């Protein structure tokens with residue numbers, strides 16, 4: 295089985311098939327065994343960002359290494375009460391979010407009451423526990439990925455909105471927008487969404503239709519706030535105009551969608567999956583700062599200071 299790992303996770307006995315280097319932003323095909331401590335040290339000290347290993351030909355990651363180190367990191371940042379509260383909220387809201395999404399898939403009509411219920415739950419929770427939700431939901435299995443991503447983006451939007459000094463009414467609307475930003479993915483066939491192969495041009499176009507499909511779903515209701523519609527339709531626009539669906543530029547992209555773009559990418563990058571190592575929060579921000587033109591630069595700096603000051607994780 296092929297697995298992408300972070301450089302620091304490389305171990306003796308692993309068989310490396312690809313290396314991604316920071317030196318020139320390229321991926322190289324390789325095929326070698328990490329056979330000596332010296333070779334391992336060379337990798338750890340190199341400009342390699344990540345490696346793809348093949349566990350058929352060599353050693354694997356320790357099975358629970360990712361989960362265990364995540365648990366340790368959580369305990370160093372949060373009290374056990376905060377972690378307990380976050381886990382309780384996740385347990386309670388997961389079936390509600392699942393219902394919201396499955397209704398959208400089955401009937402094309404998302405159950406908006408579910409979104410409002412979860413948004414209320416998040417904004418009524420103490421801010422420290424909102425941050426703990428982001429931390430706890432970082433570790434996701436494949437089947438809970440969609441729900442936990444939406445919940446964590448929502449919690450990030452709440453934290454970011456508050457750090458920016460927005461009104462609590464706006465913060466609540468951002469929470470709803472975070473939950474619904476990817477609802478249009480429920481109009482994309484599951485085989486395409488869950489495919490781990492490289493998508494064809496046609497399949498990619500279908501995936502990229504999700505903002506418009508979500509927007510269509512939400513427009514069937516007459517009480518969805520404009521902010522939520524904007525987040526859904528424009529969260530993949532880029533600051534430099536190279537995003538989709540409309541290629542809007544700079545301040546032409548609605549403010550809430552610019553916030554959502556940052557929270558969405560940050561959440562995806564810091565997500566820990568059994569088969570995919572995560573970026574640390576500062577590594578993720580570092581990469582986002584270097585991805586020139588993707589994000590609103592002044593909002594990204596505000597987001598960075600929120601992360602560095604510990605207001606979020």
Ligand SMILES: [Fe+2]
Nearest residue numbers: 475476529530
């Ligand atoms: Fe999306």
